[in-house]
Amino acid sequence: MSTSEDPYxxxxxxxxxxxxxxxxxxxxxSVALDPLILSNSTTPLPESADIVVVGGGLCGALLAWExxxxxSGNVVLLEARELASGASGRxxxxxxxxxxxxxxxxxxxxxxxxxxAILNSERTVFERVDRFIHKHKIExxxxxxxxxxxxLTEDFAAYSQQANDAFAQAGGHPPAPxxxxxxxxxxxxxxxxxxxxxxxxxxxxxxxxxxxHKLCKDTERYDAFTFCPVLGLTPxxxxxxxxxxxxxxxxxxxxxxxxxxxxxxxxxxxxRGSVRARKVVLATNGYTNxxxxxxxxxxxxxxxxxxxxxxxxxxxxxxxxxxxxFYSVAPRPDGTVVLGVSRLGWPEELLRQAVGNVDxxxxxxxxxxxxxxxxxxxxxxxxxxxxxxxxxxxxxAGVSIKTxxxxxxxxxxxxxxxxxxxxxxxxxxxxxxxPVPEKDNLFVxxxxxxxxxxxxxxxxxxxxxxxxxxxxxxxxxxxxxxRLTPERFARLTADLSPSAKPSPAx
Numbered sequence: 473m474s475t476s477e478d479p480y481x482x483x484x485x486x487x488x489x490x491x492x493x494x495x496x497x498x499x500x501x502s503v504a505l506d507p508l509i510l511s512n513s514t515t516p517l518p519e520s521a522d523i524v525v526v527g528g529g530l531c532g533a534l535l536a537w538e539x540x541x542x543x544s545g546n547v548v549l550l551e552a553r554e555l556a557s558g559a560s561g562r563x564x565x566x567x568x569x570x571x572x573x574x575x576x577x578x579x580x581x582x583x584x585x586x587x588x589a590i591l592n593s594e595r596t597v598f599e600r601v602d603r604f605i606h607k608h609k610i611e612x613x614x615x616x617x618x619x620x621x622x623x624l625t626e627d628f629a630a631y632s633q634q635a636n637d638a639f640a641q642a643g644g645h646p647p648a649p650x651x652x653x654x655x656x657x658x659x660x661x662x663x664x665x666x667x668x669x670x671x672x673x674x675x676x677x678x679x680x681x682x683x684x685h686k687l688c689k690d691t692e693r694y695d696a697f698t699f700c701p702v703l704g705l706t707p708x709x710x711x712x713x714x715x716x717x718x719x720x721x722x723x724x725x726x727x728x729x730x731x732x733x734x735x736x737x738x739x740x741x742x743x744r745g746s747v748r749a750r751k752v753v754l755a756t757n758g759y760t761n762x763x764x765x766x767x768x769x770x771x772x773x774x775x776x777x778x779x780x781x782x783x784x785x786x787x788x789x790x791x792x793x794x795x796x797x798f799y800s801v802a803p804r805p806d807g808t809v810v811l812g813v814s815r816l817g818w819p820e821e822l823l824r825q826a827v828g829n830v831d832x833x834x835x836x837x838x839x840x841x842x843x844x845x846x847x848x849x850x851x852x853x854x855x856x857x858x859x860x861x862x863x864x865x866x867x868x869a870g871v872s873i874k875t876x877x878x879x880x881x882x883x884x885x886x887x888x889x890x891x892x893x894x895x896x897x898x899x900x901x902x903x904x905x906x907p908v909p910e911k912d913n914l915f916v917x918x919x920x921x922x923x924x925x926x927x928x929x930x931x932x933x934x935x936x937x938x939x940x941x942x943x944x945x946x947x948x949x950x951x952x953x954x955r956l957t958p959e960r961f962a963r964l965t966a967d968l969s970p971s972a973k974p975s976p977a978x
Contacts, residue, residue, distance in 0.1 A: 572646030767964025
């Protein structure tokens with residue numbers, strides 16, 4: 473936290489802004505020719521806006537859309553790089569609700585009632601994403617399919633059984649264990665000790681994100697500005713910066729200082745000029761501390777595109793040795809597989825380097841080799857071969873392995889592309905959503921802990937309602953423990969020293 477006596481003094485750390493050049497995910501490659509990703513990259517900024525959203529990923533796009541449905545003003549979105557260039561364009565391509573495994577972990581932090589609410593909200597998100605995509609006829613590789621938690625150790629099989637039993641006792645409906653024979657059949661792997669199956673989906677998250685930006689643009693009350701990093705926020709205390717009255721606020725009774733009609737709002741300083749706004753929403757996830765310290769720790773994550781096995785995988789998987797050591801396996805329509813890897817199992821030095829790091833300009837060969845070896849062990853008859861870090865040579869930022877392979881710079885069986893993304897971790901495991909304490913008309917929705925695809929379709933509608941009406945609405949389905957209360961804000965920001973940072977294996 474800033475030590476300044478002025479509670480509105482700029483507090484962000486510009487060193488935590490997105491780096492200019494980054495690795496390129498398979499999702500970003502698929503939308504590279506869409507002109508929308510470079511929206512208004514050279515267009516002058518407007519002088520003012522009713523609402524400014526910072527962050528052009530899925531959360532920012534959906535927040536803008538939900539705000540446009542609930543308010544009559546205009547929305548300006550500011551993105552540091554291209555649209556969908558952050559975690560939304562770099563994740564593992566899964567919309568995979570937790571069906572019970574995480575119940576005990578959440579209950580230990582937030583209690584059983586909120587743990588049940590968290591898991592129930594993930595099923596709600598899955599259903600909302602499915603409806604949204606079909607309602608708006610969005611092409612984004614959305615494919616509902618069976619997914620399996622595959623337990624690779626007896627210890628984790630026992631843990632999963634205990635967690636699912638506890639969820640059931642709390643009124644939840646976890647999946648039933650398949651037994652060893654059923655697990656090996658479902659996983660197509662003799663490595664399986666136990667497995668649990670339920671419905672999930674795979675998708676192209678960059679295509680979904682851009683489709684929502686397009687919906688926003690079609691309202692004619694929305695503009696996104698790319699290559700426009702936010703450098704700081706200052707309050708609009710000067711009467712000269714007052715914007716026209718907000719009809720959405722004046723039509724109701726203000727219930728919180730964050731909705732005070734007389735507040736002048738904020739001036740948002742960017743690398744390309746400033747914008748005055750009545751309200752500002754930070755949808756900045758792992759980059760939030762570049763604007764304002766919020767107790768959200770940026771952590772590097774890595775994913776990979778692997779060659780297609782024969783026959784293709786019909787289901788998706790989480791291959792798990794423990795709660796924090798796992799491999800996410802998400803097949804695509806063309807048969808290729810997106811492999812995500814957890815951080816537990818990385819060399820200690822890489823773990824230390826990953827925490828607090830926003831550099832996604834390269835990927836790590838040791839991590840890629842670890843993932844290749846794990847999936848090769850699970851499916852020894854697949855096209856993926858064991859690799860050593862020295863076999864893999866990350867190309868320059870912006871160049872895929874496939875392109876480099878064609879130039880004979882990289883030769884490794886099964887690996888087509890790899891990339892790094894930045895996730896936002898909180899020490900209480902859940903997102904940070906709501907008005908920022910003591911910062912009138914400043915809101916945040918960030919800190920998705922690497923699980924945004926199962927969170928954003930409850931957090932964005934809930935926060936949009938809160939911004940538009942001044943009240944939380946239970947029907948929006950967001951667990952109460954996601955809300956940023958003054959007490960939670962104090963806990964999250966009490967000690968931001970490296971020793972207080974959450975485990976990078978979380």
